[in-house]
Amino acid sequence: MMRALLFVVSIILFASGPAAAQRFDGNDPVCLQVWEWGGSSTISCQYRSWDACRAAAASLSATCLPNPYAPRAPEPGRRRPSR
Numbered sequence: 247m248m249r250a251l252l253f254v255v256s257i258i259l260f261a262s263g264p265a266a267a268q269r270f271d272g273n274d275p276v277c278l279q280v281w282e283w284g285g286s287s288t289i290s291c292q293y294r295s296w297d298a299c300r301a302a303a304a305s306l307s308a309t310c311l312p313n314p315y316a317p318r319a320p321e322p323g324r325r326r327p328s329r
Contacts, residue, residue, distance in 0.1 A: 274294050276294070276295065279308060279309050279311060280303075291315075
């Protein structure tokens with residue numbers, strides 16, 4: 247009986263593979279990265295402002311970071327050359 251239980255538990259532990267790579271989501275400019283038990287982390291890019299992200303991260307093991315895939319406004323003073 248104990249052997250069967252040990253066998254089932256080992257199958258469950260070894261059958262779960264590594265997590266798939268996470269991609270950044272959303273078009274909002276600020277992301278929240280939350281660290282979880284065991285060293286993994288999740289990233290959620292759904293914040294419009296740094297203050298909103300900081301409020302969400304207040305009681306978590308987390309940090310706010312810029313969304314590298316968010317659309318950015320053109321920089322002032324830079325113009326495209328005319329043809």
